Amino acid sequence: MPLPPQKGIEEKFLIDVLQGLASSPKYLQSKYFYDPKGDKLFQDIMNCEEYYPFDCELEIFSERTAEIAGAILREPGAFDLIELGAGDCTKSSYLLEYLVGEKVDFTYMPIDISYNTIAYLNKILPERIQGLNVTGLNGEYFDMLKKAAKASSRRKVVLFMGSNLGNMPPADARLFCKELRAHLNPGDLALIGIDLKKNPHTVLAAYNDKKGITAAFNLNLLSRINRELAGDFKIGNFSHYATYDPESGGCKSFLVSKVDQQVTLSGEYEFKFAKDECIYMEISQKYDLKEIGRMGELAGFKTEENFLCRKKWFVDTVWSAI
Numbered sequence: 001m002p003l004p005p006q007k008g009i010e011e012k013f014l015i016d017v018l019q020g021l022a023s024s025p026k027y028l029q030s031k032y033f034y035d036p037k038g039d040k041l042f043q044d045i046m047n048c049e050e051y052y053p054f055d056c057e058l059e060i061f062s063e064r065t066a067e068i069a070g071a072i073l074r075e076p077g078a079f080d081l082i083e084l085g086a087g088d089c090t091k092s093s094y095l096l097e098y099l100v101g102e103k104v105d106f107t108y109m110p111i112d113i114s115y116n117t118i119a120y121l122n123k124i125l126p127e128r129i130q131g132l133n134v135t136g137l138n139g140e141y142f143d144m145l146k147k148a149a150k151a152s153s154r155r156k157v158v159l160f161m162g163s164n165l166g167n168m169p170p171a172d173a174r175l176f177c178k179e180l181r182a183h184l185n186p187g188d189l190a191l192i193g194i195d196l197k198k199n200p201h202t203v204l205a206a207y208n209d210k211k212g213i214t215a216a217f218n219l220n221l222l223s224r225i226n227r228e229l230a231g232d233f234k235i236g237n238f239s240h241y242a243t244y245d246p247e248s249g250g251c252k253s254f255l256v257s258k259v260d261q262q263v264t265l266s267g268e269y270e271f272k273f274a275k276d277e278c279i280y281m282e283i284s285q286k287y288d289l290k291e292i293g294r295m296g297e298l299a300g301f302k303t304e305e306n307f308l309c310r311k312k313w314f315v316d317t318v319w320s321a322i
């Protein structure tokens with residue numbers, strides 16, 4: 001029996017959408033991509049040819065599991081393994097299975113904005129990995145991190161994988177790391193998966209796949225607004241545009257209005273779109289190792305170890321709170 005979604009999440013969705021569409025330039029928040037349809041489309045993205053970050057991090061977690069566990073177990077004692085934005089935890093499962101196999105005392109606490117995901121993980125994970133303690137939390141990262149800290153005073157190891165940090169502009173990412181640090185105690189760990197700067201053709205192709213899955217993924221947010229906020233977006237009236245700037249490392253996607261048009265939400269809020277006007281949908285920021293180390297340092301972390309994939313396209317960096 002699925003639990004009802006956290007109260008307040010729907011109201012927040014409406015407020016955020018209204019704020020974004022009333023702004024100039026217009027924007028929507030990519031964290032709202034992940035409704036059930038969006039979850040499915042993101043799965044398709046991970047399976048598509050051009051999208052490399054998933055494969056890179058999967059390689060790290062599947063081939064260097066023992067080393068990652070070693071980095072986590074350097075400090076003694078039972079701990080909470082908290083994963084922010086767990087998704088279907090295909091990658092972290094390697095680590096979970098390894099730790100359970102080694103009879104390590106820990107509780108896995110996946111946190112996800114997708115209610116669907118948490119309901120699924122709470123059910124499926126204890127069946128799939130016998131002996132695993134799972135407490136899933138549905139909501140915003142820091143609200144749920146607070147909840148987790150209240151629930152137990154054990155050592156915390158926070159996983160923030162999949163280059164989810166890249167979905168924030170760099171200034172926000174720095175603040176995020178500081179806030180994350182503020183929720184931790186000295187000696188607690190953060191393992192952060194970050195997509196690295198690389199050949200710009202490779203990056204852009206990953207966000208502009210030939211089959212149009214990424215386009216559908218972006219357009220689905222308009223469909224979600226139609227479904228959940230009684231909107232009347234004509235989906236065919238928008239097209240996907242992706243761009244990558246190799247200097248800043250900013251990979252951004254937009255939806256471009258094909259015509260002059262007007263959209264109404266909830267029968268009362270009206271928004272005009274000029275032909276060629278863009279809605280800024282998402283940033284997938286890329287960094288180099290130096291920038292990542294610096295970001296950790298500024299937030300009060302020390303870099304313990306960097307796990308890179310063979311192509312050096314992606315890193316899982318392990319920071320300890322100081």
Ligand code: AVJ
Nearest residue numbers: 045162163164166167214284
């Ligand atoms: C979920 C943050 C890993 O930015 O690469 C994939 C989302 N957007 N294709 C990313 C995404 C377009 C993705 N992350």
